[in-house]
Amino acid sequence: MADYKWPDQQHRSYLGKKIDRLDGPVKLTGRAKYTYDYNPKGLLYGALVTCPYARAKVLSVDTSAAEKMPGVKALKVVKTPGTETHWAGDEIVALAAVDERIAEDAARAVVVKYEVLPHFVQDEIEPPKDIPLASGPLSQEDLEDMFSNQVPEGKIADAIKTRGINWKPDEGFFKDLKGYGVDQVVIDALRGAQVKPGTAGPKSPYKRTAVQTEGDPDKAFAEAAYVVEGVYGMPVITHCCLETHGLVAEWPDQKSMNVHVSTQNVSGMAAQMAPMLNLSASDIHVEQQNIGGGFGSKFGPDSWGMHAAELSKMAGGAPVKMMLDRKVEQEMAGARPSAYGRVKVGADKDGNLIAWESNSWGTGGVTGGGSPPLPYLFRIPNQKKQHTAVSCNIGSARAWRAPNHPQASLLTECALDDLAAKMGMDPMDFFLKNIEMTGPRAKTYAEEFKIAAEMIGWKEKWHPRGDKTPGPLKRGLGLGLHTWGGRGHESHCDLTVHPDGGVEVRIGSQDLGTGTRTVIAIVIADAMGIPIEHVKVFLGDNKYPMSGASGGSTTSGGVSSSTHRAAVDARDALLAKVASSLKAQPEELEVVKGTVRVKSDHSRAMTWKQACAKVGPVGITVRGNNPDRTKPPDLTNSGIGGVQMAEVSVDIETGVVRVEKLMAVQDAGLIVSKKTCETQMLGGMIMAVSYSLYEEKVMDPTTGRMLNPNIEFYRLAGLPDIKDLRIHLHNTQEQENRGVIGIAEGAVTAPGTAISNAIANAIGVRVPFMPFTPGRVLAALEEHGQNAMAGGAM
Amino acid sequence: MNEEDRKKPEGSGLSRRDFMKIGGMTLAVPMVASPKVLRVGGEDVEVYGPEKTMVTLNVNGKLMRAELEPRVTLLDALRESFDLTGSKRVCDRATCGACTVWLDEKPVYACGMLAIDAQGHKITTIEGISTPENMDAVQKAFWENDAQQCGFCTPGFVMATKAFVEKNPHATLEDARKGLSGNLCRCGTYVGIHSALRQLTGMKEA
């Protein structure tokens, strides 16, 4: 049987090396086409009329003037009179016109009357103590919310059993759940659930879950030698993809549709659109060559995408482009849930963590948002925790790179850092002392701490809280650690070896700019022993074999495994065909650097092209799959741990924070494409600098509207903000043996925590909430008084 | 806020595009359609629109013509009328640099300028710099240093960087950081851009 193992060191010409990304030139020269760039003949431009109020009831919609405007080709009222809206930016009317200006004029000509209803948008305020526990039946939104926040499936099933559900799911619903990979325990729980229709939850914006207890936290706190209590948190932020959400839909005839869509989920798009359009998924052709950012927010067609599909049909099939404008994008195309928490931790006199208590809260929109897994990483023996979901009238939550992890990391590791400060201990020593509590990756973290410390000069530079050097500029060091899964998803591909030596692979995946194309080409070239130039990668089309959505760092493991198996099979099929001409058995042959030869006698050889010429006029086509238990070993794995350390400077007169250094050490399994892997990690770290210092969806409590739905006041980090960032890939042999693991999510988690801890180290006080703006830094300094600046106040 | 106000963003009574329409009032536009002549402040001012007028642009060395309303931005004209989609629309408010093109030799935000006002100037877009087969030194440096991910900000960055290094061949990294602060990248490719800049100018840290 063929050997499907990853090639060993001698057979790696590309694997783990720094290879320039395949799609560099088309992107660098502006030739790469994105959904936004698709300009077919007869294109109609979509526009939306959106609700200006955070909560309202639609009383009337008058579209007569808009419909009469020349150039308006289709119009659809999305929210009919009587409907309630739940956030500013919600769509009321969708329309399409011959150019964008006319579409905008027409949208302005629509007159909507509303009854304005009370709203709530303040998630940062600590919820009152005396809220009753959420007990009513779960709605579909509650369920979706739990999924998107990765609540463990056992917990979801328990909630369904104890609380019941408020609708009756049909077989189609169960099938969909299965399709999304939802665990059977949840489906069984739903089947057996008590249906209590119409009893929607209480009107309060707060939904509090029951207290979860492990061990004896009260006793542990009573016995603890050191206890600290603090409040920490991070606000809702947006995805702010540079290419906004949207798609172009067209109907070549009444029975089929073509869609160009900005998505992380090419293979899974048609099935989501088909039922609502009375089509079969096989009638929908989905394409996307390039995407301008997704970060977890682009898995579905979205309501506005469905409007485009309907408007196109209404307009006789003409293509309709519905890309959100920046304002609406910021208002409703994705919110990373906020998380705040009052956290108490305790340690014994030797610095062993013994007790945890947290009351956390946060919002992910109207349905509340799930709870971050607390305490993060450290299985503290005695715990008590409770979470309150806050329902706010903002656009719904979407997965944002490493859902829940940055929040959980901040709430946990800042508290631990404060505890170390109280004990007068170097936080690195304190974390290391308790590292066994992190479980199977403890040894890796310990190794990574040492490397990171060396990279940043921790031993030389670290000082106790509060930089005592004179002058307003204070320096500090901080650390954070994270984990993620990263196992490869389901992936299939077809690989063809052409008689002229060309190799092409067709796979229904997508390259988000993470380097998917490059990863695939590297894998195939090394598995077949040929120059990478021979390999052509075709992706971004749902007519190619299904490959999973790109989320949760699952793509590298998935596509590399399926394409590797295909390449091995195709190579072996080729060797079987040419063996007799080299007077050898197929097993005696190998392909090295484009030469097919007998392993024991290199003089019996032919070029790759000569070999391919012998396969017959149609070449060889094989299917590769992941997972594939018939073709072991398992080529991908799950579970990474990483450590990051930050050095910041804080000007205590202006409150300005600068991230001077950020060092990351990351275990990553077998690295396929080193260059894009490093870029991807650095990208995560830069996004984290951005959300730590600048990003916040600022909501106005009075009007309920987002105050910064743009890019000038929703600030992103720029070139001047990024200084010395470095990474070290901790890919020891032991790590490589684990196979391919995705790393994207990990990199974005720890830096925020490290930055927060570094600020506390620099100025001697904790700035509780992100983003760490000058105002917040100065307020924290003021609150703790002048002594704080002299250090050691906490 | 009442319904009337809602229809006029920013509550000014003018939409941004209405404002740009006024911005399109000009003394020196090459004649292509007959403008209205208004007397403003004692001077005759030619006013175009709101109906379409013939606009001629010199883009990448070619004359291109389209019938456009005067409120159409240079960016939208390039993308929609001439299918030059390398320049991206991201903020549409002159903040992010994704739409950077050169007007004569100077980098400008194409979203912040009306097409009608760009007449008579030499416009260079990313498509005018090179082809994928024949990339320029800046593009090669970006490629080698992997200064891109999704690539949506990339054409704008290339246009801004090329203009910057040509004007400041001996810039320090600190100068370059400031000089290119008018471009934003969401994927976080700044470290790669730093490396590309270092390679291009042989610059040292700060």
Ligand code: FES
């Ligand atoms: S789109 Fe022009 S600067 Fe952002």
Ligand code: FES
């Ligand atoms: S590469 Fe994606 S925004 Fe810059």
